[in-house]
Amino acid sequence: MFAFNKSFFEIIVDICLKAGRAILDEYEKPLPKILLKKDSSPVTEADLRSDDIIVENLFKLEKTIPCISEESSDSPNFCDERLFWAVDPLDGTKEFINKTGDFAINIGLIKNKQPIFGIVYAPVLDKMWLGYIDFDNRRKESFRYEEVTKHTDPLAHSRKNMVEIPSAEINVLTSRMHNSSKTKDWLERQFRYKKTKITHRGSSIKICLIAEGNGHIYPRFGRTCIWDTAAGHAVLKSAGGFLTQIDTYTELTYTNNVYNPPFLASSYKFNSSAKL
Numbered sequence: 001m002f003a004f005n006k007s008f009f010e011i012i013v014d015i016c017l018k019a020g021r022a023i024l025d026e027y028e029k030p031l032p033k034i035l036l037k038k039d040s041s042p043v044t045e046a047d048l049r050s051d052d053i054i055v056e057n058l059f060k061l062e063k064t065i066p067c068i069s070e071e072s073s074d075s076p077n078f079c080d081e082r083l084f085w086a087v088d089p090l091d092g093t094k095e096f097i098n099k100t101g102d103f104a105i106n107i108g109l110i111k112n113k114q115p116i117f118g119i120v121y122a123p124v125l126d127k128m129w130l131g132y133i134d135f136d137n138r139r140k141e142s143f144r145y146e147e148v149t150k151h152t153d154p155l156a157h158s159r160k161n162m163v164e165i166p167s168a169e170i171n172v173l174t175s176r177m178h179n180s181s182k183t184k185d186w187l188e189r190q191f192r193y194k195k196t197k198i199t200h201r202g203s204s205i206k207i208c209l210i211a212e213g214n215g216h217i218y219p220r221f222g223r224t225c226i227w228d229t230a231a232g233h234a235v236l237k238s239a240g241g242f243l244t245q246i247d248t249y250t251e252l253t254y255t256n257n258v259y260n261p262p263f264l265a266s267s268y269k270f271n272s273s274a275k276l
Contacts, residue, residue, distance in 0.1 A: 002117075085110075182262075208235050211232075
């Protein structure tokens with residue numbers, strides 16, 4: 001098992017930066033090559049190049065920990081493992097194709113069905129979020145890093161993440177590419193008499209914005225998978241936030257299915273009897 005220290009963080013950050021450079025190489029091309037997977041979702045050369053870099057380097061780091069990845073090893077059998085990586089080499093492929101910049105690399109580490117470490121890197125924004133939960137020592141920390149590639153030591157310029165409790169206005173984050181009528185109906189039911197601000201963003205960046213205090217809730221009804229949420233979940237949880245199933249408000253766990261139920265990322269404990 002890894003010690004959550006600067007040495008470990010440096011290795012994971014370096015993996016993200018290498019994958020980020022490969023993604024940006026493809027992003028700068030005028031016409032990215034787009035293929036369709038079995039489920040009709042798009043995949044690009046950037047997804048595949050990033051996946052090769054991340055999976056290869058995680059295996060070098062520790063050969064005994066399996067890796068479940070959207071692009072290369074998406075078998076639900078890995079979910080039975082006590083400890084495994086959950087990787088999305090390019091979260092927000094549609095954002096990449098549409099050149100919004102709102103896409104990210106997700107690397108999460110799951111132990112006993114719960115996220116214990118996560119790193120999210122947005123190459124175009126040159127911004128990174130990192131969080132961990134050390135259950136054994138009852139310690140958790142969450143950080144963000146701006147202009148990562150401009151510093152010789154990216155970890156030397158950190159800011160601590162801490163969620164913000166909404167007061168007068170609730171900042172709701174929703175998906176730019178995957179918004180739905182279910183989301184609108186849910187928001188109407190929950191916040192009919194509250195002042196809300198809707199912000200459309202892409203990928204796991206939405207979860208990380210809540211972790212840093214620049215958003216309050218993110219409801220998601222569309223299909224998502226382990227690799228979409230595990231890294232951001234760790235960042236948010238270690239910043240004092242919550243990622244729960246939207247129907248029961250119990251924490252999302254990662255079991256024997258790669259698909260997540262509808263979920264709610266939030267800066268405060270949300271339940272049916274106690275709404276702000």
